[in-house]
Amino acid sequence: MIVFIALILVAAVASTIIISTIEDLQQDNEDTSSDAINHIANKVVMDSAFVSFSGSSDCTATLYQHSGFGGWSATYTVGDYSNVPNSVGGTFLDPDGDGNEEAFSDDATTIKVDDGCEIIMYNGNDFGSGGVPGGQTAWSARLGAGDHSLDDINEKARPQNCGGTSCNDQISSIKVLGFELELIMKISAGSDNIKAGDISWAASCSDGTTANIDSENITFSGSSFIDGTDTLGQENNFIWSEELPSQSMFKVEATLGQCSPQIGDQIEMYIHVHQGASTYYLLNIRSLDRGNDLMFNS
Numbered sequence: 693m694i695v696f697i698a699l700i701l702v703a704a705v706a707s708t709i710i711i712s713t714i715e716d717l718q719q720d721n722e723d724t725s726s727d728a729i730n731h732i733a734n735k736v737v738m739d740s741a742f743v744s745f746s747g748s749s750d751c752t753a754t755l756y757q758h759s760g761f762g763g764w765s766a767t768y769t770v771g772d773y774s775n776v777p778n779s780v781g782g783t784f785l786d787p788d789g790d791g792n793e794e795a796f797s798d799d800a801t802t803i804k805v806d807d808g809c810e811i812i813m814y815n816g817n818d819f820g821s822g823g824v825p826g827g828q829t830a831w832s833a834r835l836g837a838g839d840h841s842l843d844d845i846n847e848k849a850r851p852q853n854c855g856g857t858s859c860n861d862q863i864s865s866i867k868v869l870g871f872e873l874e875l876i877m878k879i880s881a882g883s884d885n886i887k888a889g890d891i892s893w894a895a896s897c898s899d900g901t902t903a904n905i906d907s908e909n910i911t912f913s914g915s916s917f918i919d920g921t922d923t924l925g926q927e928n929n930f931i932w933s934e935e936l937p938s939q940s941m942f943k944v945e946a947t948l949g950q951c952s953p954q955i956g957d958q959i960e961m962y963i964h965v966h967q968g969a970s971t972y973y974l975l976n977i978r979s980l981d982r983g984n985d986l987m988f989n990s
């Protein structure tokens with residue numbers, strides 16, 4: 693009997709230690725820990741994942757200084773090119789990495805895009821809404837194959853004309869797409885409103901020998917409600933500080949710079965909420981056709 697009571701006491705003490713350890717961990721995970729439990733309930737789930745672009749891995753696009761494709765030019769292969777020094781892909785100015793800068797920030801006016809390829813250009817240094825000069829609206833313009841004049845860029849820009857009269861001499865980062873997914877996500881029931889800047893995705897794809905990971909905050913990827921509007925009802929992408937309501941659905945353009953999946957490959961997809969929960973999905977690439985929902989073909 694004494695032994696039995698002693699065991700119960702040991703178990704009680706042990707479980708108290710475990711509970712307090714969990715509490716410590718929760719505290720450590722919080723900057724201001726007053727609403728720790730609410731944060732842990734914050735979760736974003738994926739509703740569907742469409743192939744929105746699947747192009748040739750040897751696509752290139754060439755940016756030019758002037759109208760009529762004159763002045764300096766810089767050629768970009770598939771990948772992401774930011775203008776943030778020392779960041780991953782911080783190679784907008786020197787895309788071939790030879791130490792000589794071919795491009796200039798805030799100077800390009802026209803672009804040529806290879807057949808079968810697409811690009812997204814930005815006025816921000818780092819794709820998304822962060823870090824645009826005072827007086828400018830954050831914009832992006834998505835362009836398919838062709839020789840694009842400034843008029844073309846103005847028309848395709850989001851917002852049109854880059855929120856002013858022209859997109860001229862503002863470009864500071866660019867993505868050349870190889871493979872892109874449109875991810876339809878939902879703030880799960882039971883979550884609070886979640887700030888757009890707290891949501892990120894990561895995709896890990898393997899060709900059997902090496903694993904590559906792409907990861908990005910949704911505001912850098914390009915994200916909006918399904919109808920293309922932001923929380924103010926404007927035709928625009930979400931910015932960092934926007935609060936997405938609980939249970940709202942939204943779309944995220946996930947460009948895979950590291951992964952060029954083939955039919956038969958699998959992509960491991962994670963959605964992380966800062967100080968909240970993470971969700972995991974395994975996408976089977978059964979087809980590279982645009983519009984194919986990868987969530988419902990396993």
Ligand SMILES: [Ca+2]
Pocket residue numbers: 785786787788789790791792793794
């Ligand atoms: Ca160079």
Ligand SMILES: [Ca+2]
Pocket residue numbers: 756757758759799800801860861
């Ligand atoms: Ca120019």
Ligand SMILES: [Ca+2]
Pocket residue numbers: 797798814815816817862863864
């Ligand atoms: Ca710029």
